[in-house]
Amino acid sequence: MMQNINWYPGHMKKTRELIQQNLKLVDAVIEVLDARIPVSSKNPIIDELVRGKPRIIAFNKSDLADEKAVDAWIDHFREQAIPAIAINANSGAGVPGLLKLLEDIQEKRNQDRLRHKPLRLMIVGVPNVGKSSLINRLTGRKSAQIGNRPGVTRGKQWLTMENGMQLLDTPGILWPKFEDQTTGRNLAFCGAIKDEILDVANLALELIDALSANYGDLLMARYKIEGLGETPLETMEAIAQKRGFILPGKRIDYERTGRTILDEFRRGLIGKITLEHLV
Numbered sequence: 001m002m003q004n005i006n007w008y009p010g011h012m013k014k015t016r017e018l019i020q021q022n023l024k025l026v027d028a029v030i031e032v033l034d035a036r037i038p039v040s041s042k043n044p045i046i047d048e049l050v051r052g053k054p055r056i057i058a059f060n061k062s063d064l065a066d067e068k069a070v071d072a073w074i075d076h077f078r079e080q081a082i083p084a085i086a087i088n089a090n091s092g093a094g095v096p097g098l099l100k101l102l103e104d105i106q107e108k109r110n111q112d113r114l115r116h117k118p119l120r121l122m123i124v125g126v127p128n129v130g131k132s133s134l135i136n137r138l139t140g141r142k143s144a145q146i147g148n149r150p151g152v153t154r155g156k157q158w159l160t161m162e163n164g165m166q167l168l169d170t171p172g173i174l175w176p177k178f179e180d181q182t183t184g185r186n187l188a189f190c191g192a193i194k195d196e197i198l199d200v201a202n203l204a205l206e207l208i209d210a211l212s213a214n215y216g217d218l219l220m221a222r223y224k225i226e227g228l229g230e231t232p233l234e235t236m237e238a239i240a241q242k243r244g245f246i247l248p249g250k251r252i253d254y255e256r257t258g259r260t261i262l263d264e265f266r267r268g269l270i271g272k273i274t275l276e277h278l279v
């Protein structure tokens with residue numbers, strides 16, 4: 001059902017090398033994950049690259065995610081001695097808590113050194129996860145370029161935070177190798193892959209399928225359908241009927257229905273949803 005996607009455009013490899021170089025310049029890393037897809041938005045290469053440096057995991061877009069599921073993920077990482085926190089880079093919710101975690105790292109570092117230098121930080125994450133939005137939050141200005149599409153930030157820049165810490169902006173990286181289609185699918189649902197290369201109707205079918213497991217009730221409530229269909233296609237057709245997305249000849253407008261479902265999921269209109277749960 002899922003079309004093949006080119007997961008590893010040329011600039012991704014360059015980005016990885018850039019992150020590797022930039023890592024040498026910083027003392028600690030903020031890894032931004034999408035709170036809706038904590039597994040799929042995690043790049044295993046980051047684990048490898050960051051080893052030895054203090055790291056904080058920030059679950060961004062928590063306003064769109066399932067709070068209970070995210071809390072479980074936070075506990076999971078804290079048990080591994082990795083500080084984690086839920087944030088909303090748009091509103092600033094959770095950011096004071098993140099600053100506190102950064103100050104903890106700074107303090108610990110100061111204890112080990114005679115000369116106290118401001119912490120140098122780097123933010124990493126997949127495209128469109130909210131890295132630039134977080135940078136703007138942390139620096140209190142509108143410096144980093146933000147876009148509602150992946151791949152906006154390409155260059156490199158240092159920014160000074162109010163508490164004196166130095167922050168480096170980096171482009172997002174998408175992992176170069178993936179074992180399963182689920183990861184790519186989840187990234188696409190959440191907007192980490194350019195929509196132009198996606199088959200929107202099929203992607204929406206996959207989303208309906210993914211939502212049916214834990215959030216079928218939200219889907220039914222949003223689209224005012226009695227129940228879920230036997231198949232995702234049936235559900236999609238029921239949604240199309242409800243919304244009146246019908247073409248001449250009573251043909252269902254799958255394209256428009258698919259785009260609507262995806263768009264409403266991304267805006268949180270279907271509900272607060274996390275697609276990947278701890279087992």
Ligand SMILES: Nc1nc2c(ncn2[C@@H]2O[C@H](COP(=O)(O)OP(=O)(O)OP(=O)(O)O)[C@@H](O)[C@H]2O)c(=O)[nH]1
Binds near residue numbers: 126127146154171
């Ligand atoms: N709902 C919600 N949207 C967010 C949040 N943080 C960022 N966004 C939105 O997500 C989109 C991408 O944000 P950016 O900050 O540009 O993401 P980025 O990671 O820098 O993206 P690239 O530079 O393309 O890799 C924008 O439309 C932001 O407004 C959040 O916490 N909640």
Ligand SMILES: [Mg+2]
Binds near residue numbers: 145152171
């Ligand atoms: Mg950016």
